[in-house]
Amino acid sequence: MNRTARTTTILGRAAKYKTSTAFDSLRPRPCRGEQSRKMKNPKVVGLILTFACLTFCVATAGAQQATKLWKIGVLVSGTKDLNALRDEALRQGLRELGYEEHKNIVIEYRYGEGKTDRLSQLARELVEQKPDVIVVGGTSVAVAAKNASSAIPIVVAGAGDLVEAGLVKSFMYPGGNVTGVSRMSPDYFGARLKLIREIMPKTAQVAALANPKNPGHARGIKDAELGAQSLGMTFQTVNARTPDELDNAVGSAGKAGANALFVMTDAM
Secondary structure, eight states: OOHHHHHHHHHHHHHHHTTOHHHHTTSOOOOTTOTTSOSOOHHHHHHHHHHHHHHHHHHHHHHHHHTOOEEEEEEESSOTTTTHHHHHHHHHHHHHTTOOBTTTEEEEEEEOTTOGGGHHHHHHHHHHTOOSEEEEOSHHHHHHHHHHOSSSOEEEEEESOTTTTTSOSOSSSOOTTEEEEEOOOHHHHHHHHHHHHHHOTTOOEEEEEEOTTOTTHHHHHHHHHHHHHHTTOEEEEEEOSSGGGHHHHHHHHHHTTOSEEEEOOOOO
8 A cells, every 4th residue: 555545544534533532522412312402391490490499498497497586475463563573584594595585585575463354365465476485473374374375385483283273284294285383382381380480489370361263372271271280370261352352351360369471472
């Protein structure tokens, strides 16, 4: 084969392969089964947009969860001024746990102003605000909150016998949506009676001032009576359902010979 023939053969092979394999891989190629058209299928485009929207929604929900403002409802039987120290103690305790007002919590307050007949209405108002939890103090206040909602968690900061008041099924298995602190230990009343004896050694008879409408007083009166008997004192109970009945109740205790008045906690 002469030189001209060899040259022609080499050039023919080069033309056949075009030495283009390295660059062909960079060219866009049609999808398999779509050789004659570009990807313009609206179903595919719709699926992509749907996926993007879902991804955005999930990311937005995560951001909202991170900045959620927890709402706490507080129901009080007294006035704002009288409860100021307790309110500040609650806020201080929450701050120590990392919860700050207007930063990651909002607190809704409702004050009964000493009018127990308003508690049910105030409790319903709080429930309408959809709080994450309701904080209460006192048996009557706890009952009002419980009657207003059986779903929102209720924390009792201090009350009488929660079982006797119908707020929990039992202390071992409370059930329901109420938890908290119950002042029902006989020692609690016994210590108060001992204090009376220390201050007034000659005390022979004690009268307990109670509100028959308060569901937590019955158990407390029983414990107080046992405590008085253990100290050798006689015990009697006088009742007042409203502030207007207080004078008569205290007067009747004095007429009966009581040397000291044992006052059961009540919002009245």
